[in-house]
Amino acid sequence: MKAIGQYLPDLLQRVEALRAQGATQTPKKPSAEDSPAFDCPLCRDEGIIFYPERNLAVECKCQERKRVQRMLKSSNISEEFVHKTFDTFDVQSVDVRVAEAYKLVKEYSDTLVARVKKGQGLQGVPWLGILGKSGSGKTHLSTAAVVPLIELGVQPVFFNWVSGFTEWMAYYNIPDEAYKVDEIRKRLYNCEILIVDDVCKESQKDTWVKEFYGIVDFRYRKGLPIIYTSEYFEDLIGFLSEATAGRLFEKSRSAKTGKKYIGQMFLGAEEDPLLLNYRFKDLV
Numbered sequence: 001m002k003a004i005g006q007y008l009p010d011l012l013q014r015v016e017a018l019r020a021q022g023a024t025q026t027p028k029k030p031s032a033e034d035s036p037a038f039d040c041p042l043c044r045d046e047g048i049i050f051y052p053e054r055n056l057a058v059e060c061k062c063q064e065r066k067r068v069q070r071m072l073k074s075s076n077i078s079e080e081f082v083h084k085t086f087d088t089f090d091v092q093s094v095d096v097r098v099a100e101a102y103k104l105v106k107e108y109s110d111t112l113v114a115r116v117k118k119g120q121g122l123q124g125v126p127w128l129g130i131l132g133k134s135g136s137g138k139t140h141l142s143t144a145a146v147v148p149l150i151e152l153g154v155q156p157v158f159f160n161w162v163s164g165f166t167e168w169m170a171y172y173n174i175p176d177e178a179y180k181v182d183e184i185r186k187r188l189y190n191c192e193i194l195i196v197d198d199v200c201k202e203s204q205k206d207t208w209v210k211e212f213y214g215i216v217d218f219r220y221r222k223g224l225p226i227i228y229t230s231e232y233f234e235d236l237i238g239f240l241s242e243a244t245a246g247r248l249f250e251k252s253r254s255a256k257t258g259k260k261y262i263g264q265m266f267l268g269a270e271e272d273p274l275l276l277n278y279r280f281k282d283l284v
């Protein structure tokens with residue numbers, strides 16, 4: 001075995017050589033290669049891993065994850081919602097109505113997943129309504145229904161009634177951005193599956209209701225599914241018009257089996273108003 005001292009002269013020489021080199025070069029700008037901060041250390045964000053000894057290049061496993069993340073972003077589903085899956089929904093200690101809605105939504109989602117796996121699209125599938133009191137888990141269930149589809153490459157669009165329409169209408173007031181209205185409308189009209197969360201919440205402005213009719217009617221005629229959630233049920237007829245609500249309800253029934261896909265989590269008049277609200281769970 002050689003003592004460490006024997007390596008030393010060689011090492012010192014190399015350090016000197018590097019120094020000399022450094023002195024004659026302009027400082028290098030930090031590049032991606034210098035930065036240790038890669039999202040994926042496996043492929044250093046190249047997306048591909050090379051195995052030169054086997055003359056082989058394979059796609060890195062981070063790519064699938066990144067595809068899903070990109071799709072979530074363009075679906076308007078925030079990181080926070082990605083975790084709203086069937087697994088994270090507490091179905092053990094909830095009211096029977098919530099458990100029933102869970103079952104219905106899970107079955108609906110499974111049916112869609114099976115279709116996509118068989119290479120059939122989503123055109124012609126029934127629509128899904130998730131209706132109920134605030135806090136009963138409507139948004140969680142609607143997100144849980146589509147996350148497995150996203151993993152299969154389906155691109156849903158998530159549209160929140162209040163924030164979505166507020167943003168939409170704001171574009172009309174920015175002269176250079178009015179064209180974005182058409183982009184939004186096109187996406188909502190044509191996407192593979194649309195989720196409209198909290199229909200009629202807070203406001204039923206004429207402009208909103210009219211635009212919503214356009215979306216519903218277009219998708220109704222094209223057989224493109226909508227998942228809608230709302231705190232209202234019968235009231236939707238008054239708020240939206242019979243034409244719009246009628247199309248929503250009519251489509252939420254399987255043409256094949258007649259099964260109704262409207263989950264209902266409402267209270268009786270005598271019941272504790274907070275009974276179905278998970279935010280107050282264990283407090284009431």
Ligand SMILES: [Zn+2]
Pocket residue numbers: 040041042043044045046047048060061062063
């Ligand atoms: Zn990678």
